[in-house]
Amino acid sequence: MGSLMSKVLISGEWLWAHYQEACARALESLGHEVVRFGWYQHFFDKPPGKDPQFKSTIARLQNKYLFGPLIDKINRDFFGVAMDTEPDIIWLYNDTHIFPRTISKLRRNLPGVILAQYANDNPWGANQSEIKWRHFKNSVPLFDINFCYRVSNTKDLLEAGAKRIQLLRSYYIPEETFPVDRREIEADFTGDIVFVGHYENDWRLDLLSEIEKIGYNLKLFGTSWNEPISRLPNEHPLKKHFPVRSVRGAEYRKAISGSRIALSFLSKLNEDTYTRRCFEIPAMKTFMMSEYSDDLNSLFTEGKEAEYFRTKDELVEKVRYYLSHGDEIEKIAQAGFERVQRDGHDVKSRMRQFMQDIYSEGN
Numbered sequence: 001m002g003s004l005m006s007k008v009l010i011s012g013e014w015l016w017a018h019y020q021e022a023c024a025r026a027l028e029s030l031g032h033e034v035v036r037f038g039w040y041q042h043f044f045d046k047p048p049g050k051d052p053q054f055k056s057t058i059a060r061l062q063n064k065y066l067f068g069p070l071i072d073k074i075n076r077d078f079f080g081v082a083m084d085t086e087p088d089i090i091w092l093y094n095d096t097h098i099f100p101r102t103i104s105k106l107r108r109n110l111p112g113v114i115l116a117q118y119a120n121d122n123p124w125g126a127n128q129s130e131i132k133w134r135h136f137k138n139s140v141p142l143f144d145i146n147f148c149y150r151v152s153n154t155k156d157l158l159e160a161g162a163k164r165i166q167l168l169r170s171y172y173i174p175e176e177t178f179p180v181d182r183r184e185i186e187a188d189f190t191g192d193i194v195f196v197g198h199y200e201n202d203w204r205l206d207l208l209s210e211i212e213k214i215g216y217n218l219k220l221f222g223t224s225w226n227e228p229i230s231r232l233p234n235e236h237p238l239k240k241h242f243p244v245r246s247v248r249g250a251e252y253r254k255a256i257s258g259s260r261i262a263l264s265f266l267s268k269l270n271e272d273t274y275t276r277r278c279f280e281i282p283a284m285k286t287f288m289m290s291e292y293s294d295d296l297n298s299l300f301t302e303g304k305e306a307e308y309f310r311t312k313d314e315l316v317e318k319v320r321y322y323l324s325h326g327d328e329i330e331k332i333a334q335a336g337f338e339r340v341q342r343d344g345h346d347v348k349s350r351m352r353q354f355m356q357d358i359y360s361e362g363n
Contacts, residue, residue: 004359007033009087011078012095014038015052018276019120020093022173026351035085039074039097051246065131066097075102082106082113089358091116092143096136103142114358118147118168122270124156145358151295152271166357170276171347172283172340176249179285179337180257189251191217192323193289194259196247197277199224204265205238207312212237214316216323221247221255256284260329261322264290274299279345282306282336287329289318299343305336 008027012020014036024034043063044052054060062068074097082090090106090113092098103115117140123133140146141161147168148154157165182190193216195208205228211218218241225244232239247255256262262281266272273295281288282300290296292308300306307322309315322329344350 004355005031005033006088006355006358007035007085008089008091009035009037009082009085010091010093011037011039011098012093013040013097015040015044015046018173018176022171022347023093023351023354026348027355029348030352030355032355035081035087037078037081042070042074066135071097071099075099078102079105083109086110087113089114089116091118092136092139093118094120096132098139099135100139100142103139107142114145115143116145116147116358117143118149120149120170120276122150122153122272124153125270127269147354147357150270150272150274152273168354168357169274169345169350170279171345171350172276172279173347174283176253177280177283178253180253182258185254185258189219189254189258191219191259193217193261193263193319194219194221194255195263195265196221196252196255197265197275198222199228200265200267200269201228202265202268203312207315208263209236209238210312210316211319214320216319219255219259220244221252253284256281256286260287260326261289261319262286264288266291266293266296278306279340282333282340283345285333285337287322287333288336289315289322299345300336300339303332305332305339307332 010020010024014020020036020038024036027034040052043054043059045055046052054063059070062070078098079102106113107115117136119136122128123136137160140157141163143163145164145166146157146162147166148157149168149170151167154165193211199205199222208218208220220241222244223246226242229238229242229244264275264277264281266275273293278288278290278296278299282305288300288306290306290308292310297308302308307318309318
């Protein structure tokens with residue numbers, strides 16, 4: 001049944017191309033028809049080359065509290081699109097704005113449709129907003145299948161009343177995530193070690209500071225770093241990275257490919273045991289040095305396809321070792337590259353599995 005050609009309505013914010021749009025294109029490449037329903041334009045302006053900005057204070061408040069005329073309009077429009085297109089599958093992807101009563105109404109009016117829900121953030125994370133995720137959580141029992149990004153959410157979904165649960169890991173996008181020859185990368189993006197990612201109040205600031213202290217050429221890119229770095233003393237080794245900027249597209253490829261080691265930290269806010277970057281780094285044939293988890297080690301074997309650290313001392317020791325053994329860096333990077341392709345962690349393979357799970361026994 002996984003090869004059945006279907007019409008899939010995907011609903012979500014549709015603000016960042018690597019989420020709903022990447023999956024939509026992958027499904028279309030597999031022969032499925034996709035109906036896109038996005039709502040970011042009600043709240044955000046998206047100037048070219050800049051981060052999205054809220055249209056107004058009213059838009060920001062409605063987006064935060066998920067209440068008001070814009071939210072009502074989104075639900076009416078979503079229901080209307082579903083009724084007009086009569087899809088085989090309705091998939092809510094990171095969709096916090098659709099009311100449970102809208103899902104129930106769809107079930108009554110489209111009794112043959114398969115309803116699916118998914119979030120790559122952790123709705124049950126310790127620091128997540130109950131207000132933001134209330135519609136998502138209250139809708140769980142209404143779906144035929146709930147996909148989860150991380151194994152730990154299986155228990156949360158069961159307790160919330162999920163009928164069926166399937167793991168749907170993140171992915172890399174081959175058209176956007178591929179190796180770049182370091183000889184063709186500008187100096188701004190080349191170094192010994194790079195971290196590309198957001199700031200969290202965990203141990204990442206301390207570990208990056210330690211790498212700077214021992215004299216390696218560290219590159220740092222990402223979001224939410226500038227405020228914590230601005231509070232550091234002027235003599236702090238990370239001060240030279242201020243202001244830290246985010247990178248996307250070609251710059252992201254250069255940032256990862258331009259260093260011999262790419263670091264990966266696991267989000268404590270989301271209680272992650274792997275991240276999307278754990279697929280992207282090997283896909284760019286770069287040596288990955290990640291915070292350890294049993295889950296991640298099951299995806300990439302330690303010391304063969306990636307390296308891991310559990311303590312600051314272990315990170316420092318392994319960085320020193322590998323930067324003086326460049327041949328081993330190349331060997332592990334190549335093995336990681338082969339593993340991520342062999343195991344099908346690209347978005348097209350992931351969507352193929354998604355459709356197989358949709359039509360497996362139980363629906």
